[in-house]
Amino acid sequence: MMKKITKYLLTSLTLMLFVFTSCTQDEAVGTEKGDEKMAVIELGPILNDFLNRQAEGDIPACSDEVPAYAQIMLTHEMGDVDVVVPILVDESGLFTDYDEELAIPIPDGETTTEVSLTDFMVYAEEPGEGVMPIWVAPKEGSDYENFVNDPLPIVFDLRAGSKKYVPVEVLCFDDREVNLYGYQFFDLVPVQLYEFCVFANYCTDEGRHYTANYDLDIDYLLGEEVINLYSGESPVTGNTEDDDSGDWYADPLCLAIPAPMYDEADSDIYLRVTVSLTAWDDNYGDPAEEYSEVIELSWNDVQEYFNDDDTIDFEHIFFNCDDDPVIGDCPITEEDTDGDCVPDVEDECPGYDDREDMDDDGVPDGCDNCPEDFGDPLDGGCPIDDCIGDADSDGLNDCIDQCPYQAGPESNDGCPLPGGDTCETAYMEGDTALNTLANSNRWGWAEHFQTDDDGASKTFDIWAGAGQNDTSKGEHVGTAEISIDEDDITLEITLDPGVSLNELHINLSEIAPSGNNVFAPGQYNLNNMIDAGTLTYTWERDYSDDFYIIIHAVACY
Structure with a gap:
């Protein structure tokens, strides 16, 4: 116990x-x-x-x-x-x-x-x-x-x-996301617990998916001794409509578990989770067979559920479903538009199975421009000497870029200018990740500006070096204010102190861009109307209120 x-x-x-x-x-x-x-x-x-x-x-x-x-x-x-x-x-x-x-x-x-x-x-x-x-x-x-x-x-x-x-x-x-301290009469007695969450699906023999109900047990494994922490826990279930005419649902079941308490190594198995399918008369009935899944966890396994943004992933269990879900295993929903059981917000390669990676280079095959050749994720999954990519997005092909991983002007062979400045690829942070517009594992954003939602004026952050769209890894270098006045679109860029632009590329379109209009900044459609030394522009449009804009730069600071 x-x-x-x-x-x-x-x-x-x-x-x-x-x-x-x-x-x-x-x-x-x-x-x-x-x-x-x-x-x-x-x-x-x-x-x-x-x-x-x-x-x-x-x-x-x-x-x-x-x-x-x-x-x-x-x-x-x-x-x-x-x-x-x-x-x-x-x-x-x-x-x-x-x-x-x-x-x-x-x-x-x-x-x-x-x-x-x-x-x-x-x-x-x-x-x-x-x-x-x-x-x-x-x-x-x-x-x-x-x-x-x-x-x-x-x-x-x-x-x-x-x-x-x-x-x-x-x-x-204490429900705060903070370290826990206990103050006792004689000495400190910290008891730190962590969340572990489970969600389950049940599949009929014909392949139809249902949200599952289940019983869950968690045991602490201490050598030959088994210490039961939870027994017979089950999720909250219900229907989206009061008269049960809607969809049946089960919330993820989340329970508190300890970290290893007996000096186990991080790789040692110390928890055993047993999840057993139960009947659900109003949903899928009473399955003809008994189904049970056992998950054994080390501390390394537990930490895999933790995300950097203080959220937690749940363990997704499939009863009587394929062991390795592929496209189509999950229903297509607003949150998972390709049905690969990976929510779009976490999907590395929308429209494809993220786990398929023939060359093991970390780029899913569906978004790998060279799926059979081990390559660089920053180069679309291709070897850098294939001369088909631009890893630092500075507009120079990698095979002629003397600094393929550091953005720099063409006048300096793609390398940062001397003088001590750090120069990095920068993008305005919009609402659409670039890798959702074209099949490539590259970072950056586009903004789908919608006047009904964004109003007549909105300000966006500009980030440099924010690989994988992770702004915590990047440097804030400025802001971009977009204003609408009838048919006129005005852009005003404000740089942070000590920041300058060596390059500036802008793509503006009525529909979502694709192909080179996403990942080839040197081919953006407004490049011949702008330069890195001018930070305010006004363009006239001849289409509806909504538009897409990508702002790419090489920022030095």
């Missing part, structure tokens, strides 16, 4: 448990000496952030509020206690203040008594009507018992004349 995982974390740190049989000069500020027939309890909260977007439940949301009061409920052989006490802090951490209610009487004739801590809640202000706790200690049998070392009730013995410190782990729910 997760309890064992948490216990491992606790024992990996320096854990100090203070038990006093009598008062000494080392006891914490705010405590008082008990008599021979009394035993005093002080409780130190171990603050433990809990990250799980699917499991808010009864755990309060984390906040920056400072723990100030603890509500404590406990029972002992001579009665029970329900008391609110202040929380103090010293160099060792947090602890509850002395309170007469926590001086536990010892039965006559005995030297010890058994005490059971049943409830423990932490507040930022004195509890009262409308005041909610900021931390709570989970109980056995709750959804959260496996995320702490010792869920309530905590049972312990007290000796007469003693003072006992009891560590209590308390949880809050």
